[in-house]
Amino acid sequence: MDVKSAFLYEKIEEEVYVCQPPSFEDPNFLDKVYKFDKALYGLHQAPRAWYETLSTYLLDNGFHRGQIDKTLFIKRHKDDILLVQVYVDDIIFGSTKKELSIEFEKLMHDKFQMSSMGELNFSLGLQVQQKSDGIFISQDKYVAEILKKFDFATVKTASTPIETNKALVKDEEAEAVDVHLYRSMIGSLMYLTASRPDIMFAVCACARFQVTPKTSHLHAVKRIFRYLKGQSKLGLWYPRDSPFDLEAFSDSDYAGASLDRKSTTGGCQFLGKRLISWQCKKQTIVANSTTEAEYVAAANCCGQVLWIQNQMLDYGFNFMNTKIYIDNESTICIVKNPVFHSKTKHIEIRHHFIRDSYEKRLIQVIKIHTDYNVADLLTKAFDVSRFNFLIASIGLLNL
Numbered sequence: 001m002d003v004k005s006a007f008l009y010e011k012i013e014e015e016v017y018v019c020q021p022p023s024f025e026d027p028n029f030l031d032k033v034y035k036f037d038k039a040l041y042g043l044h045q046a047p048r049a050w051y052e053t054l055s056t057y058l059l060d061n062g063f064h065r066g067q068i069d070k071t072l073f074i075k076r077h078k079d080d081i082l083l084v085q086v087y088v089d090d091i092i093f094g095s096t097k098k099e100l101s102i103e104f105e106k107l108m109h110d111k112f113q114m115s116s117m118g119e120l121n122f123s124l125g126l127q128v129q130q131k132s133d134g135i136f137i138s139q140d141k142y143v144a145e146i147l148k149k150f151d152f153a154t155v156k157t158a159s160t161p162i163e164t165n166k167a168l169v170k171d172e173e174a175e176a177v178d179v180h181l182y183r184s185m186i187g188s189l190m191y192l193t194a195s196r197p198d199i200m201f202a203v204c205a206c207a208r209f210q211v212t213p214k215t216s217h218l219h220a221v222k223r224i225f226r227y228l229k230g231q232s233k234l235g236l237w238y239p240r241d242s243p244f245d246l247e248a249f250s251d252s253d254y255a256g257a258s259l260d261r262k263s264t265t266g267g268c269q270f271l272g273k274r275l276i277s278w279q280c281k282k283q284t285i286v287a288n289s290t291t292e293a294e295y296v297a298a299a300n301c302c303g304q305v306l307w308i309q310n311q312m313l314d315y316g317f318n319f320m321n322t323k324i325y326i327d328n329e330s331t332i333c334i335v336k337n338p339v340f341h342s343k344t345k346h347i348e349i350r351h352h353f354i355r356d357s358y359e360k361r362l363i364q365v366i367k368i369h370t371d372y373n374v375a376d377l378l379t380k381a382f383d384v385s386r387f388n389f390l391i392a393s394i395g396l397l398n399l
Contacts, residue, residue: 001090001091001093001105001108001114001115001116001117002089002090002091002114002115002117003054003089003090003091003112003113003114003115004112004113004114004115005113006050006088006089006112007039007040007041007043007046007047007049007050007089008038008039008040008041009038009039009050009053009112010038010039010049010050010052010053011037011038011039011049012036012037012038012039012043012045012046012049013049014045015035016035016036016043016045017033017034017035017036018033018034018036019033019034020032020033020034047088050088050089051071051086054086055073057111058073058084059073061107062075063075063084066311066314067310067313067314068307068310068311068314069085069311069314071085071086071087072084072085072086072314073085073086074314074315075100075104077097077100079096080095080096080097080100081095081096081315081316082094082095082097082100082101082104083095083315084104087123087124090123090124091108092120092123094120125139125142125191125194126138126139126194126195127139127140127141127235129399132240133239133240133241134237134238134239134240135237135238135240136235136236136237136238136397136399137195137235137236137238138195138233138234138235138236138399139192139194139195139196139235140232140233140234140235142191142192143192143228143232143233144232146188146189146192146225146228147225147228147229147232149188150185150188150225152222152225152226152228152229153229155225155226155229156226157226157227157229157230157231158223158226158227158229158230159227159230159384159387160227160381160382160383160384160387161198161199161201161202161203161223161224161227161228162201162202162205162220162223162224162381163220163223163381164381164382164383165381166381167256167258168205168206168208168209168216168217168220168258169216169258169259170209170214170258170259171214171215171216171217172214174214174215174216175214175215176212176213176214177213177214177215177217177218179210179211179212179213181218182209182210182213182217182218182221183210185221185225186203186206186207186210186221189203189206189221189224190203190207192228195235195236196234196396197268197275197278197377197378197391197394197396198231198234198377198387198391198396199224199227199228200278200280200377200378201264201266201280201377201378201379201380201381202220202223202224202227202381203224204264204280204281204282205220206220206221206224208257208259208282231398233398233399234391234396234397234398235396235397235398235399236274236275236395236396236397237395237396237397237399238274238395239272239273239274242271242272242273242274243272243273244271244272244317245271245272245319245323246269246270246271246305246308246309246312246319246322247269247270247322247323247324247325248267248268248269248270248301248304248305248322248323248324248325249267249268249269249270249301249324249325249368249373249374249375250266250267250294250297250298250300250301250324250325250326250375251266251267251294251297251326251327251373251375251376251378251379252264252265252266252283252287252290252293252294252296252297252379253266253293253379253380254287254289254290254293255286255287255293256379256380257282260286261286262282262283262284262285262286262287263282263283263287263293263296263297264280264281264282264283264378264379264380265279265280265281265282265283265296265297265300265301265379266279266280266297266375266376266377266378266379267279267297267300267301267304267375267378268374268375268377268378268394269301269304269305269308273395274395275394275395276308277304277308278378278394279300279301279304279378280378280379281300283296283297285348290328290330291328291330291331291334292347294326294327294328294330294331295331295334295335295347295351295354296347296351298324298326298331298335298354298365299351299352299353299354301324301375302324302353302354302357302363303353305322305324305362305363306357306362306363309322309362320361320362321361321362321363321364322362322363322364323363323364323366324363324364324365324366325366325367325368325373326365326366326367326368326373327367327368327369327370327373329367331365332365332366332367334355335354335355335358335365336358336365372393374390374393374394376390377390377391377394
């Protein structure tokens with residue numbers, strides 16, 4: 001559903017004044033200004049005022065707010081549940097019982113002017129195909145748009161988004177490129193990573209050179225576009241018949257960032273075979289060893305797992321003792337060993353909360369062979385065969 005003129009529903013509490021609009025000045029009071037009574041588009045207070053109106057209305061009608069996500073509203077009726085997710089004036093809702101959805105639609109029409117969009121097939125730039133055996137989420141229309149925008153519609157394709165054994169460096173002696181074009185290309189690709197974890201590492205690597213981009217960096221970005229030209233319709237597949245267990249994979253490279261020798265954290269979380277969250281981020285510390293880099297990555301992954309666990313409680317699922325797969329034996333030993341010793345004394349204390357989570361049985365850490373650690377995709381570049389194996393493993397498909 002979409003709310004018509006959502007921001008105009010609520011009065012604002014703050015005193016806000018505006019000059020008389022051009023061509024609408026009152027000739028008798030040219031030195032006067034208008035005082036706002038209601039919210040208006042463009043006001044910083046408007047979204048908050050609208051959210052207050054909507055949330056109050058839903059709470060008064062039997063909904064309760066999510067504990068973690070405050071834009072999620074839940075209503076339970078016996079064994080059935082109605083979920084309402086709000087993004088400014090866009091509302092996605094669904095239920096285990098169709099009557100509850102129809103009821104909610106009527107409830108909203110009673111108070112607001114609404115446009116009913118029907119079954120969800122497009123939201124926030126994501127295309128959603130609901131099939132009998134699962135859901136497919138992609139952004140192929142957006143891919144086509146950016147390929148056309150940057151004139152890549154007829155180029156030769158690349159088999160992977162980034163070259164192997166050719167790390168991006170500062171390259172100070174090389175020729176500089178148009179910084180605005182470079183940043184525009186990076187921004188467009190960043191938006192695409194919402195459904196394309198296969199380009200996440202390559203985009204993040206290129207994004208580190210936005211201050212003074214050189215020809216080598218632009219060449220790397222162009223390779224990502226050439227890869228997208230050949231794989232424009234890839235998307236995430238969420239099968240209906242799959243286990244519903246929360247599990248995570250954690251990985252790190254070691255000193256992979258050429259500028260400051262920091263490592264890259266990679267992590268991904270699954271519900272059964274459904275990829276629901278992924279991370280690729282340069283670490284804030286310079287790791288003294290592979291073990292430390294892996295430990296920091298595992299702590300980051302643990303934080304994401306705890307957030308998902310709390311989020312899923314709102315949906316009625318309890319995922320305690322979640323498995324986190326790590327391909328480094330030393331990291332697992334540090335997590336399980338509560339004693340601080342010489343090998344761990346230099347690791348920042350804030351990363352040690354993973355030990356506390358392990359002792360409380362919120363998570364468990366399990367050794368996995370590097371070949372099967374799918375978080376590898378988010379930490380480094382690969383050849384075609386390994387790359388294709390990893391993207392198939394995380395559920396990226398062409399439908």
